[in-house]
Amino acid sequence: AQSVTQLGSHVSVSEGALVLLRCNYSSSVPPYLFWYVQYPNKGLQLLLKYTSAATLVKGINGFEAEFKKSETSFHLTKPSAHMSDAAEYFCAVSPGGGNKLVFGAGTILRVKS
Amino acid sequence: GAGVSQSPSNKVTEKGKDVELRCDPISGHTALYWYRQSLGQGLEFLIYFQGNSAPDKSGLPSDRFSAERTGGSVSTLTIQRTQQEDSAVYLCASSLGNGSPETQYFGPGTRLLVL
Numbered sequence: 676a677q678s679v680t681q682l683g684s685h686v687s688v689s690e691g692a693l694v695l696l697r698c699n700y701s702s703s704v705p706p707y708l709f710w711y712v713q714y715p716n717k718g719l720q721l722l723l724k725y726t727s728a729a730t731l732v733k734g735i736n737g738f739e740a741e742f743k744k745s746e747t748s749f750h751l752t753k754p755s756a757h758m759s760d761a762a763e764y765f766c767a768v769s770p771g772g773g774n775k776l777v778f779g780a781g782t783i784l785r786v787k788s
Numbered sequence: 789g790a791g792v793s794q795s796p797s798n799k800v801t802e803k804g805k806d807v808e809l810r811c812d813p814i815s816g817h818t819a820l821y822w823y824r825q826s827l828g829q830g831l832e833f834l835i836y837f838q839g840n841s842a843p844d845k846s847g848l849p850s851d852r853f854s855a856e857r858t859g860g861s862v863s864t865l866t867i868q869r870t871q872q873e874d875s876a877v878y879l880c881a882s883s884l885g886n887g888s889p890e891t892q893y894f895g896p897g898t899r900l901l902v903l
Contacts, residue, residue, distance in 0.1 A: 717896060718879065719879065719894040720894070721891050721892075724889065767831075774821070774883065774889065775821075775833050775836055776821075776831075777833070779830070781831070
């Protein structure tokens with residue numbers, strides 16, 4: 676079965692610091708991978724997705740993620756955190772290109788001023 | 789344009805009662821999904837509709853859960869004889885349904901509390 680593991684349920688960074696949210700997947704077939712963000716009391720919003728084209732994917736709000744097959748990872752990064760980045764982030768896999776998403780447990784990002 | 793809408797936004801019910809949750813997808817989206825977000829279980833897939841095809845019900849946790857989609861648009865998720873463990877946020881999403889993988893657009897969710 677395909678699954679996603681997000682290391683760290685809570686991550687805290689200072690404003691202006693690097694953001695690194697970790698995601699590892701397991702999939703027996705080439706996966707499609709997604710990062711979603713959920714702001715307080717809001718629905719999920721797509722940040723970026725990997726669809727087997729470029730391994731470095733750029734998303735909205737300055738976020739990017741790199742697909743590393745050898746490490747089965749799809750970590751999310753942003754060079755400089757902003758207060759508005761405080762939210763919960765979910766990594767998800769769509770195994771084999773199907774449309775059913777399997778989500779990780781989520782990582783709550785806190786940005787300190 | 790209008791996004792995915794869900795109603796009600798909050799629902800409090802007593803154990804054993806039936807509830808209906810509604811989802812209005814983005815106009816023109818043929819694919820519709822239901823997920824559940826709960827403490828301890830995270831985000832779980834429940835059911836997926838694509839056009840006129842038979843729905844993928846593989847994520848429904850028990851036969852108390854059912855969903856329908858009328859006219860290829862609005863969907864209703866029904867939970868019969870609710871239990872306290874059904875308390876969660878129920879999220880609906882829709883997508884164009886014309887390829888894979890697709891971007892799913894999520895609604896704000898219905899927060900269900902079973903007392």
